[in-house]
Amino acid sequence: MDKETYLKPLFKGNPITVLVLGICSSLAVTVQLKGALVMALSVTLVTAFSSLFISLLRNTIPNRVRIIVQLVVVAMFVILIDQALKAFSYDTSKMLSVYIGLIITNCIIMGRIEAFALGNKPWPSFVDGAFNGLGYGMILVIVAFFRELFGSGTLLGFQVIPESWYIENGGWYANNGLMILPPMALILLGCVVWVHRAIDKELQEQ
Amino acid sequence: MNTNSNIYTIIYTTILVVIVAAILAIVATALKPRQRANVELEQMKSIMLSANIGETNGQPDKKADYKKLYQQHIVNTYVIDGNGNKVDGVDAFSVDLKSQYEAIKNGGNLTLPVYECKADDGSTLTILPCYGAGLWGAIWGYISVEPDGETIRGALFSHASETPGLGGEIAEPWFYNQFDGKKLEDASGAFSSVKIVKGGAGSNQNGVDAISGATITSRSLQNTIEQWMNYYKQILGE
Amino acid sequence: MDYINIFIKSIFVENMVFSFFLGMCSYLAVSKNVKTATGLGLAVIFVLGITLPLNYVLYEYVLKAGALSWLSPNLANVDLSFLSYIVYIAMIATFVQIVEMFVEKFSPGLYSSLGIFLPLIAVNCAILGGSLFMQERGYSNVGEAFTFGLGSGIGWFLAIVAMAAIREKLAYSNVPKPLKGLGLAFIITGLMGIAFMSFMGFQL
Numbered sequence: 001m002d003k004e005t006y007l008k009p010l011f012k013g014n015p016i017t018v019l020v021l022g023i024c025s026s027l028a029v030t031v032q033l034k035g036a037l038v039m040a041l042s043v044t045l046v047t048a049f050s051s052l053f054i055s056l057l058r059n060t061i062p063n064r065v066r067i068i069v070q071l072v073v074v075a076m077f078v079i080l081i082d083q084a085l086k087a088f089s090y091d092t093s094k095m096l097s098v099y100i101g102l103i104i105t106n107c108i109i110m111g112r113i114e115a116f117a118l119g120n121k122p123w124p125s126f127v128d129g130a131f132n133g134l135g136y137g138m139i140l141v142i143v144a145f146f147r148e149l150f151g152s153g154t155l156l157g158f159q160v161i162p163e164s165w166y167i168e169n170g171g172w173y174a175n176n177g178l179m180i181l182p183p184m185a186l187i188l189l190g191c192v193v194w195v196h197r198a199i200d201k202e203l204q205e206q
Numbered sequence: 207m208n209t210n211s212n213i214y215t216i217i218y219t220t221i222l223v224v225i226v227a228a229i230l231a232i233v234a235t236a237l238k239p240r241q242r243a244n245v246e247l248e249q250m251k252s253i254m255l256s257a258n259i260g261e262t263n264g265q266p267d268k269k270a271d272y273k274k275l276y277q278q279h280i281v282n283t284y285v286i287d288g289n290g291n292k293v294d295g296v297d298a299f300s301v302d303l304k305s306q307y308e309a310i311k312n313g314g315n316l317t318l319p320v321y322e323c324k325a326d327d328g329s330t331l332t333i334l335p336c337y338g339a340g341l342w343g344a345i346w347g348y349i350s351v352e353p354d355g356e357t358i359r360g361a362l363f364s365h366a367s368e369t370p371g372l373g374g375e376i377a378e379p380w381f382y383n384q385f386d387g388k389k390l391e392d393a394s395g396a397f398s399s400v401k402i403v404k405g406g407a408g409s410n411q412n413g414v415d416a417i418s419g420a421t422i423t424s425r426s427l428q429n430t431i432e433q434w435m436n437y438y439k440q441i442l443g444e
Numbered sequence: 445m446d447y448i449n450i451f452i453k454s455i456f457v458e459n460m461v462f463s464f465f466l467g468m469c470s471y472l473a474v475s476k477n478v479k480t481a482t483g484l485g486l487a488v489i490f491v492l493g494i495t496l497p498l499n500y501v502l503y504e505y506v507l508k509a510g511a512l513s514w515l516s517p518n519l520a521n522v523d524l525s526f527l528s529y530i531v532y533i534a535m536i537a538t539f540v541q542i543v544e545m546f547v548e549k550f551s552p553g554l555y556s557s558l559g560i561f562l563p564l565i566a567v568n569c570a571i572l573g574g575s576l577f578m579q580e581r582g583y584s585n586v587g588e589a590f591t592f593g594l595g596s597g598i599g600w601f602l603a604i605v606a607m608a609a610i611r612e613k614l615a616y617s618n619v620p621k622p623l624k625g626l627g628l629a630f631i632i633t634g635l636m637g638i639a640f641m642s643f644m645g646f647q648l
Binding site for chain 2 (some may be wrong): 031059060061062063064065068069075076079080083084086087088090094107140177180181182197
Binding site (some may be wrong): 201 | 462463464465466468469471473526527529530533534537538541566567568569571572576577580620621622623624625626627628629630632633634635636637638641644
């Protein structure tokens with residue numbers, strides 16, 4: 001296992017900006033940085049452990065019911081996380097509501113299981129899963145950072161933009177309401193892809 | 207071994223499902239008390255905050271023990287039916303507001319919870335819950351009313367899945383603190399719910415500012431409060 | 445709530461793609477031309493329309509707290525709702541697999557045009573999302589659940605076909621190189637989402 005295993009999922013093979021996986025459930029949770037961080041962590045845990053688990057079982061799974069077996073394993077980890085959040089971090093659980101459940105169908109997880117864990121030993125699968133989760137989380141956090149900063153003027157709930165700048169207080173600044181709306185997540189994501197591909201020209205589509 | 211045979215497939219999936227279900231059942235049962243405690247604590251906290259207890263300058267106290275506060279301040283709870291009569295034998299705290307909302311909508315027997323709260327200044331507040339549908343999911347809240355039966359001491363609202371930053375703002379202190387001191391009657395003195403007005407309620411005695419960009423959530427909240435207060439006005443001292 | 449209300453709402457106001465970003469992976473991957481987009485769109489309508497009422501019945505009569513009381517009053521305290529995710533997804537995956545086998549056997553023509561999309565659907569978040577929203581919103585009968593499923597499916601279909609049509613045209617336009625393809629697809633979806641937000645003012 002070389003450095004590629006770690007670095008590829010973060011940049012050249014980033015699940016969101018390059019492989020186009022796992023966009024579904026998560027963009028709605030990027031309004032605030034906190035939600036994005038919890039989501040990133042949850043997805044990383046689920047990807048890593050389900051990759052590990054499936055890799056351990058890889059030689060025994062009947063091919064015909066492969067997808068169902070994978071989904072059951074993934075769903076188990078997701079429910080564990082959901083239950084744990086409900087018990088130990090009720091506020092976050094309320095904030096993420098159905099989106100925790102939707103991790104099950106996050107294509108990154110199934111994608112990595114199909115593409116990597118089914119054909120590799122447990123430890124590399126675990127690492128591959130974890131770093132894909134991180135690569136995904138990284139994009140989530142970048143998008144959430146800009147949305148929270150410009151949309152609410154806060155970061156992780158703390159006021160970052162000085163109160164005196166606001167128009168209400170005699171200043172010149174106003175929060176950008178557009179940032180809070182769901183479609184803005186996609187537009188920002190488009191910009192992230194733009195920047196990423198401007199730097200790494202190999203990734204450009206013909 | 208032939209991993210593609212029917213028997214193998216069936217046995218394999220059965221075993222897998224049994225193991226997974228067992229793990230989940232154990233975890234769910236183990237965590238259940240904690241989860242229930244969280245939900246109850248949340249409810250107590252909402253009730254206390256609606257009476258402005260456990261708040262400093264309108265913001266919830268991070269360190270306050272809301273369970274203790276609840277036990278100290280709530281002196282009496284009961285439920286009423288649709289005509290304002292007390293119903294015996296129902297625990298107000300465990301009434302499921304959602305089922306009441308459905309009963310209001312579809313007709314049915316109502317058991318609407320009422321909490322009586324002894325505030326620090328000695329007055330007895332009546333705390334009334336409400337529950338309704340917002341833009342995406344449920345919205346609910348509590349309103350505490352002064353002994354005069356028309357002045358609002360405080361309020362608190364919460365939501366299941368409103369857009370953060372827009373409809374979700376109903377759960378923020380700046381929004382629900384606006385209700386403090388408003389009246390449940392209009393300028394002519396007739397009973398009226400609180401109106402959530404767009405663009406500056408000003409000094410209107412029963413109006414608060416709507417959230418800009420969240421017209422539907424604001425309107426739903428107003429309708430929800432109105433719907434529930436119509437039942438509760440029967441027990442408020444008029 | 446009446447059926448027309450739910451139907452219109454789930455197509456336009458609460459569009460799976462534009463309001464919730466559900467089913468984005470296959471949405472972006474398969475929206476390169478109108479023909480395949482139509483195939484996948486139809487498959488989604490079909491699967492959503494069937495699995496939603498099925499999951500509704502499962503939730504109401506098996507999973508919900510106290511739902512098992514129809515079996516015997518002793519079971520009234522059983523709460524299996526922690527199993528809901530796993531039951532829904534197993535239901536969806538099984539259904540998709542059965543349909544796949546069925547179509548393969550009886551209609552090879554349909555299989556070659558639709559079949560490749562079916563495995564994709566099991567992991568399409570819009571399908572599971574539909575079931576989860578159904579549970580959260582508490583529809584009052586199977587008919588409402590079916591209407592919601594059908595409407596959401598049609599909404600998804602509309603979104604992907606519209607997107608495919610736009611992307612077909614885009615192939616001939618001059619776009620900054622790093623933005624070409626995926627980047628622009630994201631931005632266009634975002635803009636379409638903003639356009640769809642105008643439906644939110646509807647009072648139904």
